[in-house]
Structures are given as C-alpha cells and as structure tokens.
Amino acid sequence: MLVYHLPGTFETREDHLDLLWEAGATGLEERAGLIRAYFDEETELPPLIRDGEWRQEADQDWLAEFKANLRPVQAGRVTIVPPWLRAEIPAGQVGLVIEPGMAFGTGHHATTRMAVEALSDLKLDGQTILDVGTGSGVLAIAGALLGAEYALGVDIDPITIPIAEENARDNAVPEGRTAFMVGTLGDDLPGDVVADGVFDVLVANLYAELHDLLVGAYVGHLRPGGPLILTGILTGKLPLVQGALDREGFTDVQVRTDGEWALVTARA
Numbered sequence: 001m002l003v004y005h006l007p008g009t010f011e012t013r014e015d016h017l018d019l020l021w022e023a024g025a026t027g028l029e030e031r032a033g034l035i036r037a038y039f040d041e042e043t044e045l046p047p048l049i050r051d052g053e054w055r056q057e058a059d060q061d062w063l064a065e066f067k068a069n070l071r072p073v074q075a076g077r078v079t080i081v082p083p084w085l086r087a088e089i090p091a092g093q094v095g096l097v098i099e100p101g102m103a104f105g106t107g108h109h110a111t112t113r114m115a116v117e118a119l120s121d122l123k124l125d126g127q128t129i130l131d132v133g134t135g136s137g138v139l140a141i142a143g144a145l146l147g148a149e150y151a152l153g154v155d156i157d158p159i160t161i162p163i164a165e166e167n168a169r170d171n172a173v174p175e176g177r178t179a180f181m182v183g184t185l186g187d188d189l190p191g192d193v194v195a196d197g198v199f200d201v202l203v204a205n206l207y208a209e210l211h212d213l214l215v216g217a218y219v220g221h222l223r224p225g226g227p228l229i230l231t232g233i234l235t236g237k238l239p240l241v242q243g244a245l246d247r248e249g250f251t252d253v254q255v256r257t258d259g260e261w262a263l264v265t266a267r268a
C-alpha cells in the first residue's frame, strides 16, 4: 500500500487537498498531525505539496482491525458482545451476542445502545414488541431475551432478515419468540401471534423525517398506553419528532441524548 505522508491536518492544509485528489489520490485520511494520501503509484506532485514523504506500508486488514477493537457494550441490563467476547458478559447481565456484519446494529452505535437501554427499563415479561427497521435484529432479540413473549422485526432491506434470524439462533431465542420479515408499517404483518397488528411496545431506530411520516401508523400498531421508543434522531431534528408525537396525541414524551443522537420515549 503506497501512502504519501503530508505534514499538517485537513484544516491547516485545506487548500492543498484538491491538489492531492488531482494528483490521483484514491483516499485521504488525517492521523496524528499527518495527512495520509493513498495512491496506486508514485506520481510527480505539484510544488505546494512536495514537503511530504512517500511510504510503502503493509496492507491493513480493516475488518480484522475493527473486530479486534470491539468491546462489550453495556446497555441497561443487557451487555452486547460479538461471539468471541461471550466470556466477557458480566454475571447478572443479560448477554446479547451479535455477529458484526452487513446489517446495522452491533450495539456500538449510540442509537442502538440507547434503544436497548430503553427496552431494558421496561417490564417486558409476556409482552409483544414491534421493531421497525430491525437491521441485525438486535432490538427484537434484546426484547425477547428480556422476557417478551414475541418480538417481530420488520425491515425494508431483505439482506437483514436472514442475518437477524441467525442472530436470534445464536442467542438461543426459543422458536416462535422472534420473527423477522421484509416490510414496513402499512404492510400486512403476520397475524399468528398478534392478530390485530397491535403490539404492547413499539421500537424504531430509523431517522427523524421517517418518524414524522410514520407516527400516525405507530398509533395504529400500539395498544393504548403502550410505550413507544424512537431513535436514530439527530438532536437538531428533535422538534420534528416531538411535533409529530404531539400531533398524534402521544403523552409522557421524554428525551435522552448521547452526543448528537437522541432517543424519544412516549406513551400511546
């Protein structure tokens, strides 16, 4: 891997970044006071950026590095780990194993962690949960492990469904306690467990604009008084979601934040 090390940062060398791209850089990265520009071959560079140095570096296995750096994530009563860190689940915590892969939801994103935390604040024994935008299935599986009788995860991306099913198997969720299907609200949901499509709890990690569009449908899928957990919301977009919840008559609206991300809970 050929890397050109240019002293400075993206900020101090803002005017020179275009020169790197024009010279054929395939990627730029800033690390420890250096701009690292990736090239396929050594090239003659314009004078303004000749104060750097060409380096041949060993290829990096990004995936292996990402996996090696994963740590357990504690979210309320639940600790989320990749399969190789099962032994690090603390005694007394509910262990949730998620294989990091193609579907969103390893637990390392603030929104997933806050949603698992919000689920773990509830008494879920015997409850039914609808998880809209299930991704890796992490929230539906967390719900089942926390005692829910049935958690249905829906996602518009078909790639997520076998991944979520496999994650449920890896967590030894008893047959029938979770189900996953391609789809979204407004589609026919399987009626074998929740015949009327009305659930005790609804959780959705999507984004503010979509919550605004779907909030009317949330009402139709949540029993009166049932908890609604919404995340994927940038704090700057909170008024949009709060306005939508007011419009549909949700009560007890509460917000928690982590950095730029927010989670909103409310009651139908």
Ligand code: SAM
Binding pocket: 104, 105, 106, 107, 111, 112, 115, 132, 133, 134, 135, 136, 137, 138, 139, 154, 155, 156, 157, 160, 183, 184, 185, 205, 206, 210, 232
């Ligand atoms: N639930 C997981 C979590 O909390 O980590 C994954 C959340 S990920 C941010 C959002 C997921 O929602 C993606 O898998 C995406 O395919 C799905 N999605 C996006 N729009 C959707 C919609 N209208 N209906 C259902 N799923 C949707």
